[in-house]
Amino acid sequence: MDMPNLVEAAAALKQAEGETAFWAEHYQEYVREYPDQFVAVHDGEVVATSPDLESLLEQLAARSLNVQNVSTRFIASNRYHYLL
Helix, strand or coil, X not given: CCCCCHHHHHHHHHHHHHHHHHHHHHHHHHHHHCCCEEEEEECCEEEEEECCHHHHHHXXXXXXXXXXXXXXXXXXXXXXXXXX
C-alpha cells in the first residue's frame, strides 16, 4: 500500500473532520429517532438503520451502496463512562 501524498492526506483529514462535525451536530437528533441502532449516512442523508450490523450491511448492499462510501455509527441511547 502506497503512502498518500500531502494533498491526499489533507483531503482525507478534511473529510474525517467533516464526518466528525456531522455526527456531533446530529447525534442528539439520532438518539431520539434511532436509539440503540446502527445508522448509516450517505451524502448527509440517513440511508439505513438497524439494531443489527449485519442487517444494516444487507440494507446498504440492497441499495448498491459501498460500505466504504457510507459513514456508519452506533447510536447508543445511554453513553457509558468508565473510570479506569
